[in-house]
Amino acid sequence: MPRHRTPRSRLAAVAIAVTAAALLLAGCDDAGGLESAGPTPTAVGPVRLWPELPEISAPPIDYGENHTERVDGIAVPGGDVHAVDPVAVVRADVAAHPGQVTGPDGLSEQTARQIRECGTEPGRCPVLKPYYRDLTGDGRDELIVGITVPEQQTAIRVYMPEKGGLTRIMSDTEAIVGVELAGRDLIVRAVSAGIPGYEYRTVWSWDGQQRAMLPARDEIVHVGSPRPAPDPSADTP
Secondary structure, three states: OOOOOOOHHHHHHHHHHHHHHHHHHHHHHHOOOOOOOOOOOOOOOOOOOOOOOOOOOOOOOOOOOOOOEEEOOOOOHHHOHHHOOHHHHHHHHHHOOOOOOOOOOOOOHHHHHHHHOOOOOHHHOOEOOOEEEOOOOOOOOEEEEEEEEOOOEEEEEEEEEEOOEEEEEEEEEEOEEEEEEEOOEEEEEEEOOOOOOEEEEEEEEEEOOOOEEEEEEEEEEEOOOOOOOOOHHHOOO
16 A cells, blocks of 8 residues: 655645744744753752661650640530639649659649649739640640749640540640640740750640640751840749
8 A cells, every 4th residue: 555645835834834933943042032051950869877777676765745644533514625724624633643743744842832722822823824726636625724833934734625524635844935826736935045046946736646746846946146044043932
């Protein structure tokens, strides 16, 4: 079967069109068209250092980041944390750990005493204004409590309504300069004592597997002029 051939007239038309297009492109170059920026840098992937290091067989030291605990003696009808007294919640939390001054459960004896006396000495009560936010994504607010403690530090505790009561899902104590809510994240900004002019920023996020608020991101941020170091003598006895 003979092959189909393109008529010479059509070939000539194609040649003219190609020539015209080339001339147009050349004119664009003269008028400041797109120019090459040079060769594209080669992408460099991560390089693993010391691949011969053995696998970890023992867990690291537990610093209490995922420590959670049920708060005894506090009822939350309908799972609404707005209906509970934040001072009563903190008082019940402290009562479960008498004499505990360190770790996620600990508060100084001075702070524990002031919490017990909040009813009779409201002016010295260290429990700050509560805040509410759905941090777990289950459609119900959590209770966020701040507690002032010695050495100009602040304890942050978060309580989740669960099974008619409360579960503490976060506890952290820092020399805090600011706390922010961003979506379902709690951002804690704390003084960096060892690096003047910087602060630590820790983003606490809900982890459904651990069922706790975990420090998902931790960074050191330059903030300008160094902040004064906390003065322990400024604390109220």
